[in-house]
Amino acid sequence: MRLPLLLLLIAVSPLVLAHDDSRADTNAHAAIEAANRNFEATFARTDPDGMASLYSREGQVLPTGSDAIAGHQAIAAYWRAAFEAGIERVELETLELDTHGDRATEVGRYTLHGAGEQVIDRGKYVVIWTLENGEWKLHRDIFNTNTPAPAAPTDAAMRRCSPAATWSGRR
Secondary structure, three states: OHHHHHHHHHHHHHHHHHHHHHHHHHHHHHHHHHHHHHHHHHHHOOOHHHHHOOEEEEEEEEEOOOOOEEOHHHHHHHHHHHHHOOOOEEEEEEEEEEEEOOEEEEEEEEEEEOHHHOEEEEEEEEEEEEEEOOEEEEEEEEEEEOOOOOOOOOHHHHHHHOHHHHHOOOO
């Protein structure tokens, strides 16, 4: 009698574990959505220290055209500069969210707004979240604009602007 019961428990245990994982995923998704709403609200308050507190102890901001920004003070300074540049509000939209225990990976879109709700930029982001002391925190935050880079100057324009062209034969 014990053997069939043991076999039944072995057969059912993966289903029970999968059910628990599904519930954990649902909870993580809801918590990360709430964390994104908190990110937007903290941003709207122009609170650089509050923004930095949303990152894990070893969190990093990885913006376009910059080295990694790490540490509470450096992250707060980064967001302070963003506020001083006239960015007043951010909208975040999650496109994908995969959870892996105490880590999650999010892919999304952002829209930055300035004065009068003017759209300043649109782009995409990837965030690696980590569960730290029961709270989901941004661990790696990388984003980049959808705005195309300025066109590179043509060869003819470069020749007209080069120091050799301007100084050639002149004293």
